Amino acid sequence: MTDYTRPLLLGYVVKHLLMTDGELADIKVQLEEFARVEGYAMGTIYVEDNSSSPAAFEALIEAVNRYEVTTVIIPSRLHFAALAVTHDVKDTFERTTGARVVVGSTSP
DSSP states (O other): OOOTTSOEEEEEEEEOTTOOHHHHHHHHHHHHHHHHHHTOEEEEEEEEETTTTTHHHHHHHHHHHHHTOOEEEESSTHHHHTTOSSSOHHHHHHHHHOOEEEEOOOOO
16 A cells, blocks of 8 residues: 655666566565655556666656656666666756656665
8 A cells, every 4th residue: 555645756677688577576675665664655666678678767757757756766776777878877867857866775
């Protein structure tokens, strides 16, 4: 059940070729736990598949703009780095959407 009194957090994960469904599920749990600990309501976690790239990223941008989301969570910077080798996607995303990108970790 989503607590709508908390700020909405959206997630983004690139599912690489060697990632199993179990590993993807574990990453989603990690992101959801981060949201809970940090006081967010976890919304959709957009999963990028190599065969449809960058469809999930584009959907993420649309959702950030539609719902005025201020924070997006990724498991590591590599999940944005996989989108482009020539520029810093994180910085471009933050400038374009106004949402900040955080790396989700519940460990200190």
